[in-house]
Amino acid sequence: MNQERNPNGMNRRQFLQTGAGFAASAMFLGPGGARSFAAPDAGTQENSIPLVTLNNGLQMPRLGLGTMTLNGHVGERCVADAISLGYRLIDTAMIYANEKSVGAGIKQSGIKREELFITSKLWKADMGYEPAKKGFQTSIDKLGTDYLDLYLIHRPSGGDWKGSWKAMEELHHAGKIKAIGMSNADFAQLDELIAGGGVKPAIHQIETHAFFQEGRSLEYLKQHGIQMEAWAPFAEGRHGLFTNATLATIGKKYNKTIAQVSLRWHYQRGIIAIPRSSQKAHIAENLNIFDFSLDNSDMASISTLDLNTTQFPEWS
Numbered sequence: 001m002n003q004e005r006n007p008n009g010m011n012r013r014q015f016l017q018t019g020a021g022f023a024a025s026a027m028f029l030g031p032g033g034a035r036s037f038a039a040p041d042a043g044t045q046e047n048s049i050p051l052v053t054l055n056n057g058l059q060m061p062r063l064g065l066g067t068m069t070l071n072g073h074v075g076e077r078c079v080a081d082a083i084s085l086g087y088r089l090i091d092t093a094m095i096y097a098n099e100k101s102v103g104a105g106i107k108q109s110g111i112k113r114e115e116l117f118i119t120s121k122l123w124k125a126d127m128g129y130e131p132a133k134k135g136f137q138t139s140i141d142k143l144g145t146d147y148l149d150l151y152l153i154h155r156p157s158g159g160d161w162k163g164s165w166k167a168m169e170e171l172h173h174a175g176k177i178k179a180i181g182m183s184n185a186d187f188a189q190l191d192e193l194i195a196g197g198g199v200k201p202a203i204h205q206i207e208t209h210a211f212f213q214e215g216r217s218l219e220y221l222k223q224h225g226i227q228m229e230a231w232a233p234f235a236e237g238r239h240g241l242f243t244n245a246t247l248a249t250i251g252k253k254y255n256k257t258i259a260q261v262s263l264r265w266h267y268q269r270g271i272i273a274i275p276r277s278s279q280k281a282h283i284a285e286n287l288n289i290f291d292f293s294l295d296n297s298d299m300a301s302i303s304t305l306d307l308n309t310t311q312f313p314e315w316s
């Protein structure tokens with residue numbers, strides 16, 4: 001596996017640079033809770049993707065496809081493949097420069113829009129009330145949809161992020177965004193939104209994987225009824241995640257891969273994961289996590305892997 005490979009031939013650094021100089025870069029249910037989306041090609045009923053009910057009543061799949069770096073025809077193919085396999089949650093962002101490809105993949109899939117759950121994110125360059133409204137419109141135009149299921153402030157570090165939030169609240173009330181949330185926010189920013197009396201974030205999307213487990217964030221978010229969502233659920237393979245001995249040993253017990261053990265661990269912690277893959281076999285493998293359970297000793301072993309630090313210092 002080439003964890004740094006970009007299907008367009010770019011490595012991570014080049015991808016970050018092509019981001020036009022940008023720094024690019026519930027309710028918690030136990031396993032098996034809630035209604036599920038069907039996974040038509042995935043074989044067994046066990047592989048249906050369970051849903052979680054967010055704090056505004058909206059239901060969201062607990063596993064989805066990440067699309068960062070999946071651009072052009074590759075992005076279109078991966079999104080169409082994922083949907084054909086049973087994925088319904090697709091995560092994109094303005095800064096990934098692939099919203100058109102994601103939209104084309106959705107169209108190719110033939111699945112009705114209302115059966116999908118599409119997330120996009122507002123980038124720093126569009127921070128503020130008016131820019132956020134324009135940024136949202138540009139994203140949905142590129143995606144070829146007239147609403148989003150979830151829209152997040154991608155990196156609220158600096159700029160008028162509260163103006164953006166106000167615009168997103170209005171779009172939410174107008175029915176253009178079913179749920180709004182944050183990504184990469186700090187506790188003070190979340191506290192401010194919670195205390196503000198406006199729309200409470202439904203989701204917080206943050207870096208979370210075996211080496212950066214974010215236990216404190218998980219507790220805080222649970223306490224406030226905000227659903228946690230993991231970006232880089234495999235740490236993009238950094239720190240040797242795909243050859244980690246602890247994860248491999250657990251995988252052998254259940255005849256599962258390290259990727260599947262990792263995703264099952266996120267799931268059992270009540271965290272939505274959006275693994276990215278450019279390979280149909282991996283996209284299918286990542287869905288095949290609903291027919292086994294990690295036991296307490298497995299969960300305890302994985303908790304010892306926490307380094308409690310980001311694996312993406314270039315984004316901090």
Ligand SMILES: NC(=O)c1ccc[n+]([C@@H]2O[C@H](COP(=O)([O-])OP(=O)(O)OC[C@H]3O[C@@H](n4cnc5c(N)ncnc54)[C@H](OP(=O)(O)O)[C@@H]3O)[C@@H](O)[C@H]2O)c1
Nearest residue numbers: 003066067068231232233234235236259275276277278282
């Ligand atoms: N909000 C934010 O700031 C933020 C930041 C980063 C990412 N995100 C979102 O989170 C998504 C996921 O994070 P990510 O893309 O950074 O990384 P990731 O999902 O942790 O890892 C992706 C890597 O894992 C490999 N992989 C996937 N499935 C595999 C399997 N079954 N076996 C072996 N290797 C496998 C992929 O390679 P192959 O292609 O070869 O399968 C790829 O190299 C992104 O795509 C994006 O949508 C959000």
